[in-house]
Amino acid sequence: MVVGPGTAVTDQGPESPEPGTPQGGKTIEGRSLGRIAWTRLKRDKVAMAGGGVVVFLILVAIFAPLITKITGNSPNDFHQDLIDVNTLLPKGGTGMSGDHLFGVEPLNGRDIFARVVYGSRISLLIAFLATMLSVVIGATLGVVAGFFGGWVDALISRTMDVFLAFPLLVFAIALAGVVPDAAFGLSGNGLRIALLVFIIGVVSWPYIGRIVRGQTLSLREREFVDAARSLGARSPYIIFKELLPNLVAPILIYATLLIPTNILFEASLSFLGVGIRPPTASWGGMLSEAARFYTVWHFMFFPGMAIFITVLAFNLFGDGLRDALDPKGRR
Amino acid sequence: ACGGNDDSNGNETTTKAEFNAALTKVFNPSDKKGGTIRMANAGDWDTLDPGETYYGYSWDFLRLYGRSLVMFKPAPGKGSNELVPDLAESLGTPSDGGKTWTYKIRKGVKYEDGTEVKAADVKYAVLRSTDKETFPNGPAYFEAFLNLPDGYKGPYKSKGMNTDQAISTPDDYTIVFHLKQAFGGFDYMAQLSQTVPVPEAKDTGAKYKEHVISSGPYMFDQNNLGKNFSLKRNPNWDASTDPNRKALPDRYEVALNVNADDIDNRLISGDLDVDVVGTGVQPAALGRVVGDPALKAQTDNPVLARLWYTSINPTVAPLDNIECRKAVLYAEDRTGYQTAYGGPLAGGDIATTLLPPAIPGYQKFDLYPAGPDNKGDLAKAKEALTKCGQPNGFATNMAYRAERPKEKATAEALQQSLARVGIKLTLKPYPQGDYFSAYAGNPPFVVKNKLGLLTNGWGADWNDGFGFLSQMVDSRVIRETGGSSNTSVRIPEVDTMLDQAIVETDADKRNAMWGAIDKRVMEEAVIMPGIDAKSLMIRPKNLTNVFISEAYGMYDYLSLGVA
Amino acid sequence: MITYIIRRLFAAVVLLFIVSAVTFAIFYLVPRLAGATPETLATRYVGRAATPETVSLIAHKLGFYDPIWVQYGRWIKGIFVGADYNLGASVDHCPAPCFGYSFITREPVWPDLVDRLPVTLSLAVGASILWAVFGVSIGAVSALRRGSLLDRTAMGFSLAGVSLPIFFTGMIGLLVFSYTLKWTAVGGSYTPFTQNPADWFYSLLLPWIVLALQFSAQYARLTRAGMLETMGEDYIRTARAKGLPERAVTTRHGLRAALTPILTIFGLDVGLLLGGAVLTETVFSLPGLGKYAIDAITNNDLPKVLGVTLMAAFFVIIANLIVDLLYAVVDPRVRLG
Amino acid sequence: MASDAFLEVRDLRISFPTDDGLVRSVDGLTFTLERGKTLGIVGESGSGKSVTSLGILGLHNRRNAEVSGEIWLDGQELVGASPDTVRGLRGNKMAMIFQDPLSSMHPYYTVGAQIVEAYRVHNRVSKQVARKHAIDMLGRVGIPQPDRRVDDYPHQFSGGMRQRAMIAMALVNDPELLIADEPTTALDVTVQAQILDLMHSLQEEFDSALIIITHDLGVVAELSDDVLVMYGGKCVEYGPATTIFEQPEHPYTWGLLGSMPRMDRPNLDRLSPIPGLPPSMINLPSGCAFHPRCAYEPRTGGLATTLTPELVPAAGGRHLVRCHLPAQERRRIWTDEVKPELEA
Amino acid sequence: MDEHHGSAQAATETRPREALLSVRDLQKHFPIVKGILRRQTGAVRAVDGISFDVHKGETLGLVGESGCGKTTTGRLLTRLVEPTGGSITFDGRNIAHLRQGRLRPLRRDMQMIFQDPFSSLNPRHTVGTIVGAPLRIQNVKTEHGVKRAVQDLLKLVGLSPEHYNRYPHEFSGGQRQRIGIARTLALRPKLIVADEPVSALDVSIQAQVVNLLDDLQHELDLTYVFIAHDLSVVRHISDRVAVMYLGKIVEVANRDTLYSDPRHPYTVALMSAVPVPDPARRDRAQRERVLLTGDVPSPINPPSGCRFRTRCWKAQEICATQEPPLVPQDGDPDSHLTACHFPVGRDDEIKGRRSADKRLG
Numbered sequence A: 001m002v003v004g005p006g007t008a009v010t011d012q013g014p015e016s017p018e019p020g021t022p023q024g025g026k027t028i029e030g031r032s033l034g035r036i037a038w039t040r041l042k043r044d045k046v047a048m049a050g051g052g053v054v055v056f057l058i059l060v061a062i063f064a065p066l067i068t069k070i071t072g073n074s075p076n077d078f079h080q081d082l083i084d085v086n087t088l089l090p091k092g093g094t095g096m097s098g099d100h101l102f103g104v105e106p107l108n109g110r111d112i113f114a115r116v117v118y119g120s121r122i123s124l125l126i127a128f129l130a131t132m133l134s135v136v137i138g139a140t141l142g143v144v145a146g147f148f149g150g151w152v153d154a155l156i157s158r159t160m161d162v163f164l165a166f167p168l169l170v171f172a173i174a175l176a177g178v179v180p181d182a183a184f185g186l187s188g189n190g191l192r193i194a195l196l197v198f199i200i201g202v203v204s205w206p207y208i209g210r211i212v213r214g215q216t217l218s219l220r221e222r223e224f225v226d227a228a229r230s231l232g233a234r235s236p237y238i239i240f241k242e243l244l245p246n247l248v249a250p251i252l253i254y255a256t257l258l259i260p261t262n263i264l265f266e267a268s269l270s271f272l273g274v275g276i277r278p279p280t281a282s283w284g285g286m287l288s289e290a291a292r293f294y295t296v297w298h299f300m301f302f303p304g305m306a307i308f309i310t311v312l313a314f315n316l317f318g319d320g321l322r323d324a325l326d327p328k329g330r331r
Numbered sequence B: 001a002c003g004g005n006d007d008s009n010g011n012e013t014t015t016k017a018e019f020n021a022a023l024t025k026v027f028n029p030s031d032k033k034g035g036t037i038r039m040a041n042a043g044d045w046d047t048l049d050p051g052e053t054y055y056g057y058s059w060d061f062l063r064l065y066g067r068s069l070v071m072f073k074p075a076p077g078k079g080s081n082e083l084v085p086d087l088a089e090s091l092g093t094p095s096d097g098g099k100t101w102t103y104k105i106r107k108g109v110k111y112e113d114g115t116e117v118k119a120a121d122v123k124y125a126v127l128r129s130t131d132k133e134t135f136p137n138g139p140a141y142f143e144a145f146l147n148l149p150d151g152y153k154g155p156y157k158s159k160g161m162n163t164d165q166a167i168s169t170p171d172d173y174t175i176v177f178h179l180k181q182a183f184g185g186f187d188y189m190a191q192l193s194q195t196v197p198v199p200e201a202k203d204t205g206a207k208y209k210e211h212v213i214s215s216g217p218y219m220f221d222q223n224n225l226g227k228n229f230s231l232k233r234n235p236n237w238d239a240s241t242d243p244n245r246k247a248l249p250d251r252y253e254v255a256l257n258v259n260a261d262d263i264d265n266r267l268i269s270g271d272l273d274v275d276v277v278g279t280g281v282q283p284a285a286l287g288r289v290v291g292d293p294a295l296k297a298q299t300d301n302p303v304l305a306r307l308w309y310t311s312i313n314p315t316v317a318p319l320d321n322i323e324c325r326k327a328v329l330y331a332e333d334r335t336g337y338q339t340a341y342g343g344p345l346a347g348g349d350i351a352t353t354l355l356p357p358a359i360p361g362y363q364k365f366d367l368y369p370a371g372p373d374n375k376g377d378l379a380k381a382k383e384a385l386t387k388c389g390q391p392n393g394f395a396t397n398m399a400y401r402a403e404r405p406k407e408k409a410t411a412e413a414l415q416q417s418l419a420r421v422g423i424k425l426t427l428k429p430y431p432q433g434d435y436f437s438a439y440a441g442n443p444p445f446v447v448k449n450k451l452g453l454l455t456n457g458w459g460a461d462w463n464d465g466f467g468f469l470s471q472m473v474d475s476r477v478i479r480e481t482g483g484s485s486n487t488s489v490r491i492p493e494v495d496t497m498l499d500q501a502i503v504e505t506d507a508d509k510r511n512a513m514w515g516a517i518d519k520r521v522m523e524e525a526v527i528m529p530g531i532d533a534k535s536l537m538i539r540p541k542n543l544t545n546v547f548i549s550e551a552y553g554m555y556d557y558l559s560l561g562v563a
Numbered sequence C: 001m002i003t004y005i006i007r008r009l010f011a012a013v014v015l016l017f018i019v020s021a022v023t024f025a026i027f028y029l030v031p032r033l034a035g036a037t038p039e040t041l042a043t044r045y046v047g048r049a050a051t052p053e054t055v056s057l058i059a060h061k062l063g064f065y066d067p068i069w070v071q072y073g074r075w076i077k078g079i080f081v082g083a084d085y086n087l088g089a090s091v092d093h094c095p096a097p098c099f100g101y102s103f104i105t106r107e108p109v110w111p112d113l114v115d116r117l118p119v120t121l122s123l124a125v126g127a128s129i130l131w132a133v134f135g136v137s138i139g140a141v142s143a144l145r146r147g148s149l150l151d152r153t154a155m156g157f158s159l160a161g162v163s164l165p166i167f168f169t170g171m172i173g174l175l176v177f178s179y180t181l182k183w184t185a186v187g188g189s190y191t192p193f194t195q196n197p198a199d200w201f202y203s204l205l206l207p208w209i210v211l212a213l214q215f216s217a218q219y220a221r222l223t224r225a226g227m228l229e230t231m232g233e234d235y236i237r238t239a240r241a242k243g244l245p246e247r248a249v250t251t252r253h254g255l256r257a258a259l260t261p262i263l264t265i266f267g268l269d270v271g272l273l274l275g276g277a278v279l280t281e282t283v284f285s286l287p288g289l290g291k292y293a294i295d296a297i298t299n300n301d302l303p304k305v306l307g308v309t310l311m312a313a314f315f316v317i318i319a320n321l322i323v324d325l326l327y328a329v330v331d332p333r334v335r336l337g
Numbered sequence D: 001m002a003s004d005a006f007l008e009v010r011d012l013r014i015s016f017p018t019d020d021g022l023v024r025s026v027d028g029l030t031f032t033l034e035r036g037k038t039l040g041i042v043g044e045s046g047s048g049k050s051v052t053s054l055g056i057l058g059l060h061n062r063r064n065a066e067v068s069g070e071i072w073l074d075g076q077e078l079v080g081a082s083p084d085t086v087r088g089l090r091g092n093k094m095a096m097i098f099q100d101p102l103s104s105m106h107p108y109y110t111v112g113a114q115i116v117e118a119y120r121v122h123n124r125v126s127k128q129v130a131r132k133h134a135i136d137m138l139g140r141v142g143i144p145q146p147d148r149r150v151d152d153y154p155h156q157f158s159g160g161m162r163q164r165a166m167i168a169m170a171l172v173n174d175p176e177l178l179i180a181d182e183p184t185t186a187l188d189v190t191v192q193a194q195i196l197d198l199m200h201s202l203q204e205e206f207d208s209a210l211i212i213i214t215h216d217l218g219v220v221a222e223l224s225d226d227v228l229v230m231y232g233g234k235c236v237e238y239g240p241a242t243t244i245f246e247q248p249e250h251p252y253t254w255g256l257l258g259s260m261p262r263m264d265r266p267n268l269d270r271l272s273p274i275p276g277l278p279p280s281m282i283n284l285p286s287g288c289a290f291h292p293r294c295a296y297e298p299r300t301g302g303l304a305t306t307l308t309p310e311l312v313p314a315a316g317g318r319h320l321v322r323c324h325l326p327a328q329e330r331r332r333i334w335t336d337e338v339k340p341e342l343e344a
Numbered sequence E: 001m002d003e004h005h006g007s008a009q010a011a012t013e014t015r016p017r018e019a020l021l022s023v024r025d026l027q028k029h030f031p032i033v034k035g036i037l038r039r040q041t042g043a044v045r046a047v048d049g050i051s052f053d054v055h056k057g058e059t060l061g062l063v064g065e066s067g068c069g070k071t072t073t074g075r076l077l078t079r080l081v082e083p084t085g086g087s088i089t090f091d092g093r094n095i096a097h098l099r100q101g102r103l104r105p106l107r108r109d110m111q112m113i114f115q116d117p118f119s120s121l122n123p124r125h126t127v128g129t130i131v132g133a134p135l136r137i138q139n140v141k142t143e144h145g146v147k148r149a150v151q152d153l154l155k156l157v158g159l160s161p162e163h164y165n166r167y168p169h170e171f172s173g174g175q176r177q178r179i180g181i182a183r184t185l186a187l188r189p190k191l192i193v194a195d196e197p198v199s200a201l202d203v204s205i206q207a208q209v210v211n212l213l214d215d216l217q218h219e220l221d222l223t224y225v226f227i228a229h230d231l232s233v234v235r236h237i238s239d240r241v242a243v244m245y246l247g248k249i250v251e252v253a254n255r256d257t258l259y260s261d262p263r264h265p266y267t268v269a270l271m272s273a274v275p276v277p278d279p280a281r282r283d284r285a286q287r288e289r290v291l292l293t294g295d296v297p298s299p300i301n302p303p304s305g306c307r308f309r310t311r312c313w314k315a316q317e318i319c320a321t322q323e324p325p326l327v328p329q330d331g332d333p334d335s336h337l338t339a340c341h342f343p344v345g346r347d348d349e350i351k352g353r354r355s356a357d358k359r360l361g
């Protein structure tokens, strides 16, 4: 999938004047591919809806304290008065009420709404940071491999093979399990977040790396790279000034599509019990607790739906972004 | 003989299916023989080897295929705490002030292959269990108390070494234990599965668990480690040598590593008879069982000799100040703690002492009353904080086992209740595999990571003050390299009291001393007692002779029959 | 061809070495970096009443005092020539391939793995057949009816399917179909095929569906995208120009080409799954390799973790090789070498 | 309304609705072609040549192309016919050769299999028979050792051989109409010469009607009896090849001739290119689509900018031209102004 | 720039001139590597020993079939790739093995125009950035700033200066090629290597660009190496023409000599294959046409001796054993070199394989 000069507008530049004929007095600002993509994206209702939800979720994450203040429940407060001590379940089944929109958790009666809202912070924060990390690693190594080729490429490609040969989830869990409580000057949830970001980021970089490498390989064959070199440009110039601007689009697309994958990854790790430290709420963690109380539907439903909606929104937006930036891949 | 009161007529019966019907009475008594009892275990069996197994349910079950010198009486309720002779003709005879214990072995007891059980087999069994390189997980009482020769490493490595100074067998039916120091409760040790005879010729060391030679009424039919095993009748078992066992069913089938929720569902539907681990239903089934009167009538709710508690670590500031520790105790919301642990049915009763009521010597007292609603006495807590010099509270950390949802919930509950007086808890989950060795039981780690509160739990190896307290409050079991289960009690006075109690052969005096130790430890406020564990168990639908053995805190597996 | 396979197998062995070494290093180095000593490592393998002597005895027995490469070398040696374990009364020989000996369960790892494999195999094979059939047909039909209601619905569902975490669908599936409607088996009820094929099918039905749901969605999207791309190729135009019926054009020419890259992904996915469908096996408590891995990790049982990791990597690598060979069969342009 | 000619295209219009507007790729095209004759279609990139050829074969997707007009092939109308009818004719009565032989052949099937497939769609014969036929066909298009090469995959062929195989595939059912869309553009001159030669001799042999689409006037001159010059989706000039090359009357045709350096004439100092750029197919210039690039537009008195010119007969009988310039004027400009410059 | 080379006419005759570029025995073998160990298992002999001179102010045309090594030659001349052997003397300096750093200043004098106007411009840069890049890379001081310089260049190639802020995708192929040319001219080079600059363009646009190149040569006193496979275009623009076949130059001569009097059988075949836009002459053209059989052999394994022998109708035994040198043949001027054992004579009957259909004659 080459993201390059659009096939859309080619020879018949609609309003491009004949060569040599000056147009008006002022300079005409060209429409960059980004601008064109944005126009295209704006037309894609579904993608925009996805984008809207993403923005909404980000706002929810940022303003979580404010939202929970309005609803009046903080995520870690027990409401054991709402729990039947014998069954450990909320009285009346779910405990849903005006105060507790999504009901309360069995056993300790924490407000599920507040926890779901707070859970978005963990999910999004980790997914974003991990994606950034894998983009940095993946893009750097991908460009280096694609651009320099030879044994550098062989080495990096083989490394990616090794990574892909690992049972990564198992590996991630194992790694999350063996790292001590305090390390690298971090401790507590700070360390956990850093650790999860590190694990997820390191595990998913080959995904970006492969794409960037492929793109770089094909870009390297494009004549503008030769042109720059024949002008005397050095490798850094070519990488940063010539290649990178062309790599931004694919990196952006795949980063956007990697975020939902990483959200799922984080949720899976939390579900398997190697995620963030309690009582901090995370969606995967809530689901794993809900598994113990599988008879009460609301406990699993809300965090599950939160993951689903978030991932779906990112996927919709990412798909739209890809279609907009890469008209060839358009459906 | 060791129970405080003597209501162990033991054979009250009932057929009325109601809540707790099998708690103190025999439910559905019957002598009908035949049938198969189906059991399931949510995890793996620790080991079937009598020399190493260290779980209550395993000991309960093991009596089906092994006979120890002494055993707990198969009787409902308190009666089960009574020790009765099994392989031995009578309880042990102490001499030398409790340093030497002699047992006479019954004649005519045979292994599954028809050979007779001799005193030497018991001796061999006990000695092999002291080889901790081969059996690292087993109880370590014998090597601690027996007067073994220096450098003795068990019968495998120290082959041929004379061990008569520790155990002597003057004849084939007499076995004499020689202890390093007097120990009044040695009969409790003699009931350990480690005294189940093992024929030396058939011993395969660590592999013996694959085929244990039965000396009881049942022997192994199939044994697929990690999956399932079954027992069938041992043709060489002679009921006349065995007054304790009814041996009603023809077969026992045990499935391992079964999904815990699935076990509950199958128990409810009657597809399964016994959840062999005996820790009660899972939270998912709890609501269902308790919410349905018909189902609830099919349950029993015994109290276990197990305390879930929180250690308050005096080696971490500001908890090195007793007032701060008291503040923690006062601020605790006891009902919150209880609910988090599973509520009054599946969790347990609120405890105010170390000793559970089931342990002889238990004395009821409450040094840090928590107000009428049991939600804590915040005024007292604040007062204590002020005395401690931390009027606005302080921050500390709390450790628990990451894999245990109940401990997590409890820690969260405590975090909530302590926050009311400004004590801020940060929760620290650690993997349970290394919890004691590397984390909560590792003193330097505890200090370095400022773990003020440590989630902990202790169950007696047998229902007696020594079995309960010795590993829990003796400061000498604390090791700098980690691994100790006592994590916070370092009171020299208590150590002395323990030494005195151990050598006391008079049971009543001994029991009074355990109660005093309990109180002394509570005064130091280094343990927050939490709850005395209870479990809600689904009573086997199809079985007869069902009753709870208090000694094991679960159904007595020896007496069950099939309707 | 043969030399190619030999070369690839050789590379696979090297890769497996790397994988095992890295896993080994992580499990040895990270705890040690965190301050673990041979004794603290050994405490894991002793009972709670163990004395310090017992602990150091076990640490010696397990070789925790040896340097890491000695320990690793011992493990590797076990794979090739087997290893001996002292059982006290006797010495047990664990024949090659001896993936080590778990000192927690005190069982050799290899038989365990062999034992778990059929479960994972059943799960992976059943689910992969489901998703290959459904995913590909839905994707192909969607592509051919591009823009139709059917296409949009299918793609909507696919996107939803891709976005649903498998443990969530699994839990909902269990709640609805197993516990409420009682149509499917409850969690944790696995029956081997050899024991009772009907029960086997019944016990795996829901896990298959749940696993296949997510993959079907993914494959539907892949197939559709692939089909759309190939249906725009020049050779499709040629096929039409020959007067081929549309059905032949789409299947013989379009689908054939579109499926080739999907074959690669399919092979790798199945390979990955064979190494353990961790989440599915956890949700449904299936005693497969994935659950085994999780249990091993939870118990910090290094030999098991190593064994299962290596086994999983082995499947991925072999799947890679098979996919490459298949590719050469399917796509004549590919030359191996 | 049947037609006498073998192929008659009447007022063919093909347009594609797109996001940016309606693309009128072919806009009222009319021409006829007899058996055994060759029609050359020339024009700039994007002028609608390929769209026309695909339209005749009925290869446009009804869902994204709007096709109207009439196409009569041997007495049968194709635009209104059922897709199945057209399919039955495709590859059988009419066949097509595409520009890029590598991408136009399926990479996963052998050359032979693809020819066999083409044969068996329209002939109920066994695979063996079809295969013999395919080998025969490959031999006839000049592939050495056809019985061995028949089992090769397209990528194992060289460019020229692939194009030969494409031709074999197109001719396997003895089509009466053969359309070649830029059959030699991807090839080297020496190979191009071989292919053109082959096509010529095969046409003679099969006596089929041939439409050859190209932007190379040399190729057209080499093969065609008639030439159709397209600009902006319309035919701007149509006539016998000799007339088009010797007496062209449309300024665009003049431009084309002036743009190309010629090997058969003395070297020119300068070429005379057509100024400006090809038009956008969405937004064709009003009036005569060529007027913004036409040097003679002022001489039409503004007519060209407003009114679309009709295709009118020019000097010779079958010579048609679409231009507002008066006939006299056109001929004068050619002989006096343009031709001397080209031959200078 | 040298005064006396100032305003050279497009001369058809050659005066002896100073060589700006001189290539001797230039070789480029691309290694074929296999496996992780990157063993070399063979080589593509893309350019296999070619020698020629380019004189100041002239245009040297380089023609040949696809894959014969034209592009590689161009890239060697501009040192985008390093030669395997031979020398490239530019302006008196052998640049064949100069390191990139040493090469940088020389690049000002030697530029390249690329074939594909779509891939030769970075789609993410504005025209201004693209055309200004040489100035920035080479740190050239401009009198009125880079922007003015770029706008002047745009005017020079016939584009509007207003296009400064636009992106390449907004332009047609011809316009893009103009942008590429503007970039090439930014540093006022002495030599421009143009690799098929008009192949991708429509005929009408092609003519615009050819004219532009022509004009620029006059205006700026440029020297061109013009690579193309279109013989008519090459004839139009070149002063001298070199014909390549499979990595070798088989014939080189002044334009008119070559076109009127080709000596190498390959040149003859090549020229006869060009279709002529004159229907009146088509039968004659076909009669004279030399149809080569077979395809160009692989450069990995070129034929021994004369590389053309496998397709040559005049080939004899010696052609397989002995490689013909590139020398003037009997009666040819010194500037007309042919590498052939049996050059085609002026009155030779051409015994090429005739048209398949004999009825045609």
Ligand SMILES: Nc1ncnc2c1ncn2[C@@H]1O[C@H](COP(=O)(O)OP(=O)(O)OP(=O)(O)O)[C@@H](O)[C@H]1O
Residues within 6 Å of the ligand: D016, D018, D023, D024, D025, D043, D044, D045, D046, D047, D048, D049, D050, D051, D052, D215, D281
């Ligand atoms: N499917 C389509 N959808 C929209 N526009 C199309 C489609 N097919 C062709 N066009 C447009 O129709 C016009 C004519 O295209 P066509 O392919 O016939 O040109 P051509 O004359 O064959 O050019 P070339 O010489 O480049 O092959 C072009 O502007 C093209 O963009």
Ligand SMILES: Nc1ncnc2c1ncn2[C@@H]1O[C@H](COP(=O)(O)OP(=O)(O)OP(=O)(O)O)[C@@H](O)[C@H]1O
Residues within 6 Å of the ligand: E030, E031, E044, E045, E046, E047, E064, E065, E066, E067, E068, E069, E070, E071, E072, E073, E229, E299
């Ligand atoms: N980087 C490379 N690595 C390996 N082989 C190459 C490389 N570049 C070119 N070749 C090979 O070298 C030979 C000459 O290629 P080159 O591109 O110079 O030919 P060309 O004459 O420019 O052809 P065209 O007319 O198709 O552009 C070809 O066989 C080509 O495959």
Ligand SMILES: [Mg+2]
Residues within 6 Å of the ligand: D049, D050, D051, D181
């Ligand atoms: Mg076309």
Ligand SMILES: [Mg+2]
Residues within 6 Å of the ligand: E070, E071, E072
């Ligand atoms: Mg080239």
